[in-house]
Structure formats: C-alpha cells, structure tokens
Amino acid sequence: MPLKGSCHCKATVFEVTQAPVSVTRCTYSICSKKGALWAYYSPDEVRIAPQRSSATxxxxxxxxxxxxxxxxxxxxxxxxxxxxxxxxxxxxxxIAVNARLFDDFDLDAVETVTIDGKNLW
Ligand SMILES: [Zn+2]
Structure with a gap:
C-alpha cells in the first residue's frame, strides 16, 4: 500500500510504493546531526512531486x-x-527517505535498525 509524506511546509511531497518494514538510525556524523530515520528504496519505488524548493x-x-x-x-x-x-x-x-516525514505512519510499529556509520566509514 502506497505511503505519502512531505516536509513540514509541503514544498517537498513524495510517495513510496510501500511502508517500510524497518527504519535505519545511522550514527554517521551527518545522519546523527540530522536525526533522520531512513527508509530505503530503489528509485522506481519513490515518486517525488516537482519540488517548489529544494536544496542539496x-x-x-x-x-x-x-x-x-x-x-x-x-x-x-x-x-x-x-x-x-x-x-x-x-x-x-x-533513495533513503526520511521516515519521520511519512504521513499517517506509526514509526514505533516498525523495528529501528542502528548502523554504526560513525565507526564504519
Ligand atoms: Zn519544507
């Protein structure tokens, strides 16, 4: 079942083909500072609406x-x-989507896997 998400202001809106069965918390420097929980997909599983604003x-x-x-x-x-x-x-x-941006999704209902990126990379 597809799952939708967006940033807070809705400038970025996306949809994935299915809810993640787990999300990833990474200890790598940028990941830990962002606080994101990642859900991984192949590009054909993610549709990102044209973005009103985005930065990289x-x-x-x-x-x-x-x-x-x-x-x-x-x-x-x-x-x-x-x-x-x-x-x-x-x-x-x-594509790693920030699972915290999913709408109507209970993050506590799926396993959080920790990757020790701080010591791996
Ligand atoms: Zn925004």
Missing amino acids: YRWQSMTVKHNFCPTCGCTTFTESPDWSTGEPNFDNMR
Missing part, C-alpha cells in the same frame, strides 16, 4: 545527495549509489 548538500565523497527543504529545514531524502560492497555502485542507486 554534498560532502566528502560527493556521491551522496543530501536533500533538504530550504524553507522549513526538514531533511527530506538522499540519493546515493549502493555502498553495500564498500564501493559505490552507480548501477544500483538508492
């Missing part, structure tokens, strides 16, 4: 687009190659 932050490897709303400040989603092998796989792009 990149750093270090410059391969991950950390998108946020410049109006209300919400962390919205990231676009990244798959890094599961330790190397970026640009043939397998991933």
